[in-house]
Amino acid sequence: MVESKQQWKAWLYLAPAIVLLMVFTVWPIVNTVRMSLLEGYSGLKAAGGATFQFGFGNFEKVIQYRRFVQCLRNTVLLCVWTVPISTFLALLIAVALNSIKPLQKALQTIFFLPYVTNSIAIGMVFAAMFNIVGSFYGTQNEIIVTAGIINNVIEFFGGKPVNWINYGSSYMANMTVMIVYIVWNALPFKILILLGGLQSINKQYYEAAKVDSAPRSRVFWRITVPLLSPMLAYVIITGFIGGFKEYTSIVGIFGEKMGPPDDAGRLNTMVGFIYDSLSANNQGRASAAALILFGIILVVTLINLQVSKKRVHY
Amino acid sequence: MKIVLQNLTKIFPSRNKKSGEEVVAVNNFNFEIPDGKLIGLLGPSGCGKSTTLYMISGLQKPSSGRIFFGDDDVTELSTENRGIGLVFQNYALYPHMTVKQNILFPLQNLKGKDKLTKEQMLDRAQEAARLVQIDQLLDRKPSELSGGQQQRVAIARALVKMPKVLLLDEPLSNLDARLRLQTREEIRRIQKETGITTVFVTHDQEEAMSISDMIVVMKLGVVQQIGKPQEVYDDPANLFVAKFLGTPPINVFRGSVRAGQLYLGEEAVLKVSGAPDGDVDVGIRPEGFLLDPQGPLSCSPLNVEVMGRDVSVVSTHPASENPMVRSIINADSGADISSGTVRYSIKPHKLFLFDRESGKRIPFEVKQHG
Known part of the structure; x- marks a missing residue:
């Protein structure tokens, strides 16, 4: 009696969140799957009474698109370069910050500033920095x-x-700018997480290491890194997920053209491809691309988790 | 390797900058720790015993004074180069390494001529593990071990590089009562087998007394007394040491010396000479009482605790500074102490006189039983 009443209450309290989640998360996911399976689905045409054939045609088309392959390559390249570089740099900076006492708070704030700054604005500043206009x-x-x-x-x-980024610039130069920009942009969050992790490591392990006469580099690799590994795993996994969703950073530097003026779309990414399909009123193709992206992120994350099972010491 | 502490002082700056009050954790500590001995640093919390240990380890720098290992001045030497082994109070085992990796870690840091091959390292680790009897647990993580096992791993890790000095910070405080007894025997055994000069810190007087070659009793940063455990117990330098050592603790009475007679309250208990007339504190060890119907000291018993071999009589006395007077009496005496008054005579060598003001021991000689 009491229990059922309690249950009823619990559902009532949960209702607002459930409703919002249903409308803005669950339904869009279901709808994406539905649209991806209707060949050439377009909202406008559907409203006009058109019907669409059920099948995997959208997926086939997406994969055959030359642009899509380019987007996929750009995305993967950016991930593979930026995640390790930014994680390693963040680790070094966090360790350095953790080991200095004076000005620690001030420096921490400075390193955290990019996080609270609009990434389009940062992109424009970077564009100016790399400019030859x-x-x-x-x-x-x-x-x-x-x-x-x-x-x-x-x-x-x-x-x-x-x-770097102007008319006639090379793909290499473009990518270099993007990597520098994304790494810089990704640092603050990672530093914050790693610094928090460092500060929670018991100081006594370092005293024990001193007693054991461990040289500094060995302390770093054998004690700091393993004890920080849960945070490192978190930072790397979220880094990859974020990396696969890269889009605004490209817009920030190259504008909506997603490339230098003479080669629009050269630096387009997966998310960019999805937006392009949407603006071309091809929700079917966009949905298929979104699901492919989802699948890639899922697989990469599973691999990450599998690796971290062996390497992370909780 | 003997350790010499010379005028060792540690002053911590005040936490509150305004008041500017400094804390003198260790005050002018002088001691020569003989080679190969087990030394117990003993005192209540905050007495500076751990600070002393950490200064010997180099993890803390003395404010003044010098530390010598053998003839070498190591005061300015960093911990890494002192060649000590240290067992932390909560062991500080590296949680991500197995027992084996933990024990190997110090060996892998050896450089130059001390460098070992992989096989030598493994042999040494095995040997250290066998010494502390954890050779079955080498592939476990610290989190999979009991407190006692972790403690052994910590000792093995400290011993494996064959340190010149072994330091233990409250090594038994995290263990349950039975394990504590067992482990302290173990520490004694290991220390004897290895012959490493060992210093350990404890607040448990029983622990210190039972295994140390020498104990150092400290209070508020000042050394009170240094000596062999039995000597310190039998011949305490002051009231603090007398009170700190011994379970059950010493009984303290308000007494006075008048014309060669020692009075507890109004009862003349002992004829003494050499002690000046005046008020004194009188300490009597619980085992210093003898049941004696003609004895000079009369107490009102409250209850009798049977402990098998002995009985412990809890009673009151008007001149006692503690609410209870506790005496330990051979159970064979067969006396009925259930009610009324019980009379004692005192074993003179279990009775100490202390100055009321300074707490210092007042020497005296016994003339005859009062």
Whole structure:
């Protein structure tokens, strides 16, 4: 009697959350699966009374798309480069921050600032930094002026300015900019998590290591890293998931064209592909691409978890 | 390796900057720890015994004074280079390593001429594990071990590199009563087998007395007395040491010396010479009472606790500083102590006189039984 009443109450309290989750999470997932299985599904056409054939045609088309393969390659490349680099850098910075006492809070804040800054805004700043717009080629005195600070620095050290993102830039240069930008953008969150993890490690392990005469590098690899491994696993797994959803960072630097002016879409990603399909009013294709992306993230995460089972010490 | 502590002092700056009060954790500690002995640092919490241990280990730097290992001044030497083994109070075993990896860890850090091959390391680890009898547990993680087993692993890890000095910080405090008894025997056995100069810290006087070659009693950073356990027990330097050592604790009475007679309250219990007239504190060990119908000390018994071999008589006396007077009497005496008054005579060598003000021991000689 009491129990059933309690249950009724519990459902009542849960109702608002359940309703919201149903409308904004569960139904969209179900609907995505439905749309992906209707060949060439378009909301507009459906409203006009068109019917669509049931089948895997959307998936076949997506995979055959040359653009899709390019998007997939860009996404995977960005993940493979940025996640290890940013994790390692974040680890070094966190360890350094943890070992200094004065100014720790101030430095922590500085390193955390990018996290609270809009990524489009950061992208625009990066675009300006890597820019060569404003350069003068072949004026009377043959002066070459580069406007971007990165090229200024390169020139200062006697290097040749690189066409990072402008007309005629190379794919390599574009990707380098993207990797630098994404790594920088990913650092604050990772530093925060790892610093928290470091501060929760019992200091006595380090005293014990001193007694055991362990050199610093050995303390780092044999004690700090293993004891931090749960946080590292978390940071790497969420890093990969975030990496596969990369989109805004490209927009931030290259704009909606997703590439340098002469090769629009060169740096497009999976999520970019999904948006493109949506704006082309092809929800069927977009849904199929979204499910493929979901599948990839699922597989990568499962691999991550499998690896971490052996390497992570909880 | 003998350890010499010379004027060793540790001052902690005040936490509260405004008041600026410093805490003197260890005050002018002088002691030469003989080679190959087991030394117990003993005292109530906050007496500076752990700080002393950590200064010997190098994890804490003394504010002043010097530390020598043998003839070498190690005061400025970092922990890494002191070649000590330290067992932490909560063991600090690396949780992600197996027992074997934990024990191997110090060996893998050896450099230069001390460097060992993999086989040598494994042999040494096996040997250390056998010494503390955990060779069955080498592939377990610390979390899969009991407290006592973890403690042995910690000792094995400290011993495996054959340190010149072994330091133990409250090594038994995390163990249950039975394990504690067993482990302290074990520590004694291991120390004897290895002959490593060992210093251990404890607040448990029984623990310190039972296994140490020498004990150092400390209070508020100041050394009270250093000596062999039995000597310190039989010949305490002051009231604090007398009270701190012994279970059940010593009975303290308000007494006075008048014209060669020691009075407890109004009862003249002993004829003494050499002690000046005046008020004194009188300490009498529980085993210092003898049932004696003609005895000078009369107490009102409250109850009798039978302990098998002995009986413990709990009684009251008007001059006692504690609410109870506890005496331990041979059960064979067969006396009926259920009610009324019980009379005792005192074994003079179990009775100590202390200065009321300073607590210092007042020497005296017994003339005859009062």
